[in-house]
Amino acid sequence: MKKTIGVVFGGRSVEHEVSIITAHNPIIDSLLATGKYNVVPIYIGKDGSWYSDPAMNDINFFRNDLEEKLKKLKKLQLDLNNGLQIMIPGSLGSKKINIDIVFPAMHGTYGEDGSLMGLLRMANVPFVGCDLFASAVAMDKVLTKQILKAEGVPVVSDVWFTKEDWESKREGYLHKIKNLRYPLFIKPVHLGSSIGITKINPLADQEKNLINAIEVALHYDEKVLVEEGVENLVEVTLPIMGNDEPILASIERPLNKTEFFDFQDKYLSGSKKVGGVNNNYSEIPANIEPSLAEKVKELGEKTYKILGCSGIARVDFLIDSVLNQVFVNEVNTLPGSIYQHNWKKSGVSNIDLVERLIKFAEGRFENQKNTTYSFNSEILNQYKSSKNQ
Amino acid sequence: MKKFLSKYSLKYPRSLVYMLQASEYNIVEFLDWFRRVKDFAKVEERKTLVKTIKASLLYAIAWNLFILSFAIAIASLWFFEGVRSLLVFLVIFLFAPYLTLYLLSLCTFLLNSVQRPIERIIINKAKEKLQNHKALKIGIAGSFGKTTMKEIIKTVLEGSKNVAATPDNKNTPLGIARFVESLDGDEEILIFEMGEYYEGDIKKLCEIISPDIGVITGVNEAHLDKFKNIERTAKTIFELADFLSKKEGTKVYVNKESRSASESAAHIKNENKPFPKVIYYGHGGIEEGGGNWKVEGAETNLSGTSFILKNNKEEGVVVRSKLLGLHQIGPLAVASHIAQSLGIKLEKIELGLKNTKPFKHRMEPREDAGGVLVIDDSYNGNPDGVKVAIEFLKEIKDKRRFFITPGLVEMGRKTEEVHREIGKELANTGIEKVVLIRNSVTPFIEAGLKENNFKGEVIWFESSLECFSSLPKRTINNDLLLYQNDWPDNYS
Numbered sequence: 001m002k003k004t005i006g007v008v009f010g011g012r013s014v015e016h017e018v019s020i021i022t023a024h025n026p027i028i029d030s031l032l033a034t035g036k037y038n039v040v041p042i043y044i045g046k047d048g049s050w051y052s053d054p055a056m057n058d059i060n061f062f063r064n065d066l067e068e069k070l071k072k073l074k075k076l077q078l079d080l081n082n083g084l085q086i087m088i089p090g091s092l093g094s095k096k097i098n099i100d101i102v103f104p105a106m107h108g109t110y111g112e113d114g115s116l117m118g119l120l121r122m123a124n125v126p127f128v129g130c131d132l133f134a135s136a137v138a139m140d141k142v143l144t145k146q147i148l149k150a151e152g153v154p155v156v157s158d159v160w161f162t163k164e165d166w167e168s169k170r171e172g173y174l175h176k177i178k179n180l181r182y183p184l185f186i187k188p189v190h191l192g193s194s195i196g197i198t199k200i201n202p203l204a205d206q207e208k209n210l211i212n213a214i215e216v217a218l219h220y221d222e223k224v225l226v227e228e229g230v231e232n233l234v235e236v237t238l239p240i241m242g243n244d245e246p247i248l249a250s251i252e253r254p255l256n257k258t259e260f261f262d263f264q265d266k267y268l269s270g271s272k273k274v275g276g277v278n279n280n281y282s283e284i285p286a287n288i289e290p291s292l293a294e295k296v297k298e299l300g301e302k303t304y305k306i307l308g309c310s311g312i313a314r315v316d317f318l319i320d321s322v323l324n325q326v327f328v329n330e331v332n333t334l335p336g337s338i339y340q341h342n343w344k345k346s347g348v349s350n351i352d353l354v355e356r357l358i359k360f361a362e363g364r365f366e367n368q369k370n371t372t373y374s375f376n377s378e379i380l381n382q383y384k385s386s387k388n389q
Numbered sequence: 390m391k392k393f394l395s396k397y398s399l400k401y402p403r404s405l406v407y408m409l410q411a412s413e414y415n416i417v418e419f420l421d422w423f424r425r426v427k428d429f430a431k432v433e434e435r436k437t438l439v440k441t442i443k444a445s446l447l448y449a450i451a452w453n454l455f456i457l458s459f460a461i462a463i464a465s466l467w468f469f470e471g472v473r474s475l476l477v478f479l480v481i482f483l484f485a486p487y488l489t490l491y492l493l494s495l496c497t498f499l500l501n502s503v504q505r506p507i508e509r510i511i512i513n514k515a516k517e518k519l520q521n522h523k524a525l526k527i528g529i530a531g532s533f534g535k536t537t538m539k540e541i542i543k544t545v546l547e548g549s550k551n552v553a554a555t556p557d558n559k560n561t562p563l564g565i566a567r568f569v570e571s572l573d574g575d576e577e578i579l580i581f582e583m584g585e586y587y588e589g590d591i592k593k594l595c596e597i598i599s600p601d602i603g604v605i606t607g608v609n610e611a612h613l614d615k616f617k618n619i620e621r622t623a624k625t626i627f628e629l630a631d632f633l634s635k636k637e638g639t640k641v642y643v644n645k646e647s648r649s650a651s652e653s654a655a656h657i658k659n660e661n662k663p664f665p666k667v668i669y670y671g672h673g674g675i676e677e678g679g680g681n682w683k684v685e686g687a688e689t690n691l692s693g694t695s696f697i698l699k700n701n702k703e704e705g706v707v708v709r710s711k712l713l714g715l716h717q718i719g720p721l722a723v724a725s726h727i728a729q730s731l732g733i734k735l736e737k738i739e740l741g742l743k744n745t746k747p748f749k750h751r752m753e754p755r756e757d758a759g760g761v762l763v764i765d766d767s768y769n770g771n772p773d774g775v776k777v778a779i780e781f782l783k784e785i786k787d788k789r790r791f792f793i794t795p796g797l798v799e800m801g802r803k804t805e806e807v808h809r810e811i812g813k814e815l816a817n818t819g820i821e822k823v824v825l826i827r828n829s830v831t832p833f834i835e836a837g838l839k840e841n842n843f844k845g846e847v848i849w850f851e852s853s854l855e856c857f858s859s860l861p862k863r864t865i866n867n868d869l870l871l872y873q874n875d876w877p878d879n880y881s
Contacts, residue, residue: 026862033859284760344759350862 005037005358006084006099008106008116010044014195014220015107018336023105024059026340030350031103032057040097042076042086048110050076052088052097080123101361102127103354104334108191112334113139126365128357129311130333137307138331141189141225144307151306153299154327156318157181158227160189163218174207182206183229186213188221196220199229232322235329236286238300239339241312241353243360243367246304249339249346251296253286284345292319295326303328311360314339395429396486402451404432405493410444411436414501416494423490434854443504447497454492458485508563515566516597524576527727528598530583530591530629531606531644532622533771535560538606538720539582540748541712545724545741549733552578560584562593578731585625586615595632601639603629603665604723605654607647611771613801623649630657633665640664642723645671647773668726670719674698675726682722689715689784691754691762698725707739711746713754713764715784716777721745752778760866762788767875770797772807776814778873783818791822791870793860795853796830805833812837821845824860826853 009023010016023041031039041056051073055061061069077094079085084102087094102120104127106112114136120127130138137143145155159176166173177184182202188195198213200206210226217224239249286293300315307313314335318327343353395401408426412418426432438444462481466474481488519526527542529535536558543554553576555568560582572579583594608623616622633639634657643654654667668677675682675698685705687696694717698706706725710717721742728738747753750768757763766778775797782790792815800807812834815823822845823838825831835847850856853875864870 029858030862033862341758344761344864345866347865349865352865 002036002038003100004040004098005031005101005103006040006042006086007031007103008042008044008111009104010046011106011109011111011116012044012046012048013106013108013111014191016046019105019107019111020059020062022107022334022337024057025337026350027103027105027338027354028057030354034351034355040086040099044106044111045070050078050086052076052086078123080119082124084120084123084125099125101125101358103358103361104129107334107336108139113190126361128361130309130313131364134308134310134313135333138309138313138333139190140223141187141330142223144331148303148306148328151302153303153306154325156228156230156327156329158225160223160225162224163222166214166218166224174210177210177226180226180228184210185227185229186210186217187225187227188217189223189225190221230318230320230325230327232320234286234288234319234321235317236288236296236319237314237316238296239312239314239335239342240300240304240309241343241356241360243310243364246301246309248297248300249342249348250285251288251293252339252342253283253288255281255283284342288319288321289324292321292324292326299326299328303331307331309333310364311357312338392427392429395431398430400430400433401486402455402489403438403448404429405490406444406448406451407433407438409447409493409497410438410441414443414497416498416501419497420494443500447493447500450496451489451493454489455485458488461485508566511570512562512566512597515569518569518572519579519598522572522574522576522579524579525602525731526598526600527578527580527602527604528583528595528600528629529581529604529606530585530626531604531647531650532585532609532611532626533773534606534644534716534720535582535584536768537712537717537748537751538604538723539580541717541720541745542604542724542727543580544745545721545728545738546578546731546733548741548744549728549737550577550731551575552580554580555582558582558584561586562597565594565597583629585622586612588616588621588625589628591625591628592632595629599636600629600633601636602727603633603639603641605629605641605643605650606720607644607773608649608653609647609771609773610800610803610807612799613803614799617801619649623653626650627653627657630654630665630667634660634662637664640666640668642668642670642726644719645669645673645676646719670723670726672715672718674718675722682726684718684722687715687718689713689717689781691785694718694721698722700729704735706735706742708742709739710742713747713752714777714781716780752781757861759864761861761864762867762869764869764871766871766873770874772797772800772810775811775873778871779811779814779818779820782820782869782871785869788867788869789821789865791824791860791864791868792820792873793824793856793870794831794834794873795826795828795875796834797874800830804830808833809837809840812839812843813841816841816843819844822848824848824850824856826850826856 007023007028009019011019013019028039028041031037039057040052043051043056045051051070053073074089077087077089079087084099086097086099102125104111104116106116110116112135114132117127117132117135121132137147142160145158149155157180159173159180161173182200184200186198186200196217196219198216200209200213203209214224234253236251236253238251240246296317299317303315304313309331314332316329316332318329319325338353340350340353344350408422409419412422458481462478462485465477465481469477529538539554543552546552553572555565559565559568561584565581581598581600583591585591605626608619608626610619612622613619616625630641633641643650645651651669658667666678668675672684674684683699685697685699688694691713693709693711694713694715695709696718698708708721708725710721725738725742728741750765753765755763755765769775769778779792782792796808808830816838825834825847827849838847850859860870
């Protein structure tokens, strides 16, 4: 019997469209190419409604008049009773599909941040990629850095605050920021794909620019991070997969045209290329000194383990190429298009990649089954008897 | 059953017109194809109907006929009574798709008959214009490699001369006439690709063009379905040499590596006519009566082909081209030879040669983000082309090589032999993966592979589309994929 894989994508996130691409290239396309699975696309609209239709296995479904097409579809119902079932209402009663494994393909909020993983844990269904805890921590850049710092992983100095902090104690934070070395990077804490990030150069009106940048970041998020820039900067990234024994892909250096890798660079300027959501402006493997490469690999694996990642993730690094210092910048638990181009270059074909990820999902699920979550207790009876007294 | 029902599909009229257009309004070919179709709703897959005036007109006619025949069927219910009315209705209903088919064929025939005299006027005009045109005219004929030859000669000459060549695959009298219409009149060199589909075709084209130089790229099994035997193909292609024999100062370049072509050329030599002067070309260089141009140090890899062309008198021509494969040596040598005979300086010739690069879908390399190399050779649909593609793969080391093919069409009674041979060559070369599309000819390739103890893996796909979408998901860094040939709809 073919296993049924539910690929979940879209969602209430600024990275909604990117998620649609990731879901199709490579996930759905590769799963279909194996011929081994029933692939059920599960699409969450920008308003949070759930849909499923076989036509959604083709990315063209999402290209034109999506709103009109969605209006014609009935929304899904979910059954979370010991396994995940989706029910698609139809004129002759609803069609019930049992999902054996879930393949999340969501980026950012309400998906990659652990929300979806929580739901899937409740349903007791195996799913691909990082679990709830790693996803939730990695989604918060501040929390990630705090944990890594506590474990001795080098990270760059920063100042962080919430919207409320900023409104009530702005001067205090501006004072703290003065201790950081320019250029500064202002980031919304929870967003990926470089959305809402601004670089502030040490110019005459740097403070005005800084305040503007913070306002921009606060527009996207409740929590903002102001980070010190690294000099002689070389940015690299390292995709990793596996559970207890992580497998490293190649170190990749994005060769972006503008000063830093923003949303436009990452997803839009390479739109004619066929490599999924990642364009071609990168060097794989990165041409960096062997000692630095070793350091990157060591810190990558360590970070993956400290955060409790499983399935797949990508660790981003900042390198001072003169002082030979490596800093971990952030962790992405569902990299765009699961970084298939890098895996391919590292000897893992698309089909191989999705099949391995499914194996890791099943492996983790089996292990969790062996953990006991029930405990026979007399506490209820005792409680009752105490009340009866 | 599916075939029967699909004749009642709403796509039926469009499919018929598409099929007519794809068979170039040749009714015999069209009816032949009609018999082979299994599902009329799925004929238009690789290409789509191009809305020319003729096609639009026929499309409107097809729909009218389709509706009319059903209208007659329904009307019969009123004309007749009782069981008989139902019977007549059923008979007409069953024959409605055929009624549409045959009436549409008749309309096409009538349209063709009206069109022909008009075409003749256009062609005669072109002929007249060419007769008064002072340019040197080069005609290229052969079963394969015409477009490549045309493009190479054009690229090498155009840095020094005003050159025009027939566009794309326009190689019929009408296509050439339209090209002639577009000429300014001050061109110095005109290059024509000449297509052969039936006996007499090349002769007709020669009468329009009146070439001064001929190039015969080779004779093989291409279009054997129409020519029936290879001797007839050779005779048709050599109509070019026959024409040149009637004109003074002409010469013809003949591909020495094509057996049928060099045999036919030997016949001309034996006839001892003063013209055309026969010049052979190939991997070894150029052989002409007076002396030879020898090829030295030939090399080919994924970045191109290079060699030195040594001439008795002068220093050699250094050839560095981005074209892939040693089979490009011949055409590059021909282009150099023609350029030299036109008095073009050595540096200019070398620069022109440097500008030659792969043409679309002909041994055209590209690399994807995952480091997978793809050589697109999808316009290559003939046995000699397949041979050179496999030979090229032989030169590539340290890569996992995939050879992807749906086989070749129009091979007539040679079908089994040609495909077995491909399988055997692939096995001999030690290709790692052979990817086959399931159809009537690919099992012969598999048989050839087995015959020569193929050690690699054979991967099957049910359709080209499935193969194109699936393969990129199975490949990794440093893999080399060569896509050879793509079947048009009328053969699948």
